Amino acid sequence: MIAIVDCNNFYASCERVFRPNLNGKPVVVLSNNDGCVIARSNEAKALGIKMGTPAFKNEKLFAINGVNVFSCNFALYGDMSRRVMDTIKPEADEIEIYSIDEAFITFKGPASEERARALRSRILKWTGIPVSIGLAPTKTLAKVAVHVAKKSNSTRGVYTIDSPAEISAAIQHFPVEDLWGIGYRSASKLQSFGISTALQLTRADSGWVRRNLSVTGLRLQKELRGTICSPVNEDVPRKQNLRTARSFGQEVKTYDDLKEALGTFAVNCATKLRKEGSCCTTVTAFIHTNPFKREAFQYNNSRTIKLEVPTSDNIEIVAAAIKILDKIYRPMFSYKKAGVMVGGIVPDSQVQLGLFDAVDRSRRSDLMQSIDEINSKFGRDKVRLALQGFDRKWRLRQERLSPCYTTRFTDFLTVKI
DNA sequence: TCTGGGGTCCTAGGACCC
């Protein structure tokens, strides 16, 4: 049996852990730049606030209903996630951390609903985060189970699908569009062939499924029938791409401001690479104008540079990004978003050196290590390239940011007795 | 005024190799 542990309304729940006065009240969390709604407490969902809708379109709804609105605080969510996962680990034989708020596990010893309930209580007690758990023979069915656990109050947060009869019962009325791996496109395709429930998909001809939904669909069908196609996978594969991209708090016009932003994003990518012990072979940079401003002239462009020798060096990756900027920058536009992406990622232990390489790689790697150590001790970008600047006109809007209760000394809660 | 960020996998087609 495979279990999935899924945190309820995760970001909203994190905000509530340190603000218990918000329990029972509507809470929403906004995306970067305070742009869209990306998490909602149950009370906020009940008010009809939709996932992914722009904040400015909801302002009235927020005001009338006294909704508690937060800018997203990933330092907090990341640390709370770690706490939840650390609580799960001792119970798990295998654990696959699937996202910031979900993990697939197999239990040490026999799985049972009682154990799942005990785990759920422990996570709530130790971290303050409410979770739901689905238990089933495959990941896909576990996802169905956790969906049921969340939707129906009578489950009290845990739902098990075990026997063939229970599988049929669970998927009989389960909409195909809610299945893990079926998105908007495939759902409407299936609907047009008269398939609207998971049970109908299970019974469809496999050849037909293969032709219409590719092998991905075929695997999904097998998993629904109870055959594991995607086992719980503990080892985290090395990332193939990394990116840092941001919408700007205010539109950016000048070359210098874009250079500062792209330089900072490039350093960010390089730092992520070093953290994973990786190097990249390609650097891509892009800039674009605001697509929502219909009346304004639009411009999007990007380029990719292939590097001679794979690297994770701030200076080299920044240089590549700026070289691209020089090629694609056009002065007459106002830019809203930019980003840097690195690809062709290889382990830093397997870097093929170049015959005509001019960089002293061992000294530079010492330099990067020192920068990482200093910055991890004293704060991000304390030591930076001059080009990263201090202006940051493009900085994110984060008007309703909560404290980093668990990761910053100055933000710790003070309890007065 | 105002609309997020970061990933993965699959397929088809082109280019190239022997």
Added chain:
DNA sequence: TCTGGGGTCCTAGGACCC
């Protein structure tokens, strides 16, 4: 109708996930 057979690598586009 039909043109050899067997490969690899790369890219773009589509679809999906959180």
